[in-house]
Amino acid sequence: xxxxxxxxAPLAGIGCLVLAAVTxxxxxxxxxxxxxxxxAYFLTAIRYGFAAAVLLGVLLHxxxxxxxxxDGRPLLVALLGVIGIGGGVLMMFIGLHHTQAEHAxxxxxxxxxxxxxxxxxxxxxxxxxxxxxxxGLAFTGVALVVTRGDPSSLAGTGSAIGDLLVLGAALCWVxxxxxxxxxxxxxxxxxxxxxxxxxxxxxxxATLVATQLGVAAVPxxxxxxxxxWQILFVTFGAALLGTLCWNIGIRRxxxxxxxxxxxxxxxxxxxxxxxxxxxxxxxVVGAALVIIGLLSSRIGTANQKGDTG
Numbered sequence: 001x002x003x004x005x006x007x008x009a010p011l012a013g014i015g016c017l018v019l020a021a022v023t024x025x026x027x028x029x030x031x032x033x034x035x036x037x038x039x040a041y042f043l044t045a046i047r048y049g050f051a052a053a054v055l056l057g058v059l060l061h062x063x064x065x066x067x068x069x070x071d072g073r074p075l076l077v078a079l080l081g082v083i084g085i086g087g088g089v090l091m092m093f094i095g096l097h098h099t100q101a102e103h104a105x106x107x108x109x110x111x112x113x114x115x116x117x118x119x120x121x122x123x124x125x126x127x128x129x130x131x132x133x134x135x136g137l138a139f140t141g142v143a144l145v146v147t148r149g150d151p152s153s154l155a156g157t158g159s160a161i162g163d164l165l166v167l168g169a170a171l172c173w174v175x176x177x178x179x180x181x182x183x184x185x186x187x188x189x190x191x192x193x194x195x196x197x198x199x200x201x202x203x204x205x206a207t208l209v210a211t212q213l214g215v216a217a218v219p220x221x222x223x224x225x226x227x228x229w230q231i232l233f234v235t236f237g238a239a240l241l242g243t244l245c246w247n248i249g250i251r252r253x254x255x256x257x258x259x260x261x262x263x264x265x266x267x268x269x270x271x272x273x274x275x276x277x278x279x280x281x282x283x284v285v286g287a288a289l290v291i292i293g294l295l296s297s298r299i300g301t302a303n304q305k306g307d308t309g
Contacts, residue, residue, distance in 0.1 A: 055244070109264050109294065
């Protein structure tokens with residue numbers, strides 16, 4: 001790689017991460033609007049069915065038929081697809097149906113700190129004091145946002161269930177992201193395409209079961225047409241472009257790239273303001289605490305490395 005290419009690689013990675021985060025931030029209010037017409041099951045099945053087909057087609061064209069093989073790990077690829085797409089995305093959209101788009105975006109932004117907690121539980125890697133402080137700060141912020149400063153407001157509403165589902169989805173996506181390290185020789189396109197394909201099959205199967213149980217309803221052609229642009233955006237913008245750009249960006253920038261997840265709630269809040277939503281003091285302060293928590297976590301980690309280096 002030339003010196004110019006080496007310098008451009010991180011910049012390109014940063015651009016990918018910003019694009020992914022902004023796209024995901026937009027997908028919350030856009031997806032919420034689409035779910036007023038098409039339920040979460042069919043919306044997720046449609047978006048990842050098309051996205052996976054496109055990704056697999058591009059993979060076949062660029063890397064050849066050999067790239068479609070799982071290198072002896074089909075069960076792991078399938079499991080990650082189920083966790084990342086089935087758990088991470090389907091659960092996210094079901095939760096989004098029961099809560100506000102801006103609240104879901106704030107919860108999703110805590111993923112880097114959720115990753116630290118997951119590493120503590122699984123790998124017995126206790127986070128440093130700065131990270132523990134950041135985790136407490138961020139989850140205090142989340143509590144302020146989802147309750148709007150009044151915990152009693154959650155009683156008798158489905159928003160608490162929705163927020164918990166979104167938190168569970170964030171945990172699934174963190175697991176999916178961390179496990180990507182098990183495929184260092186694969187390109188970001190290959191990892192994204194194969195896991196998305198497995199995840200899409202799971203979502204389609206779950207949608208069929210939900211339909212039989214009466215939980216999901218088959219949308220009519222008129223309903224699909226009425227939210228066509230929203231479906232196109234969450235499919236080709238968030239699901240396809242966003243996921244691929246995120247995986248590319250993380251590989252080029254490294255673990256520090258997770259900070260760009262801050263653009264998700266910022267984007268969602270800006271759109272909410274443009275749509276006329278009036279945020280109260282607790283929502284604004286809570287979102288700020290989450291962002292400060294993420295920043296302080298990365299700064300504390302960097303200082304810790306500097307002291308030991």
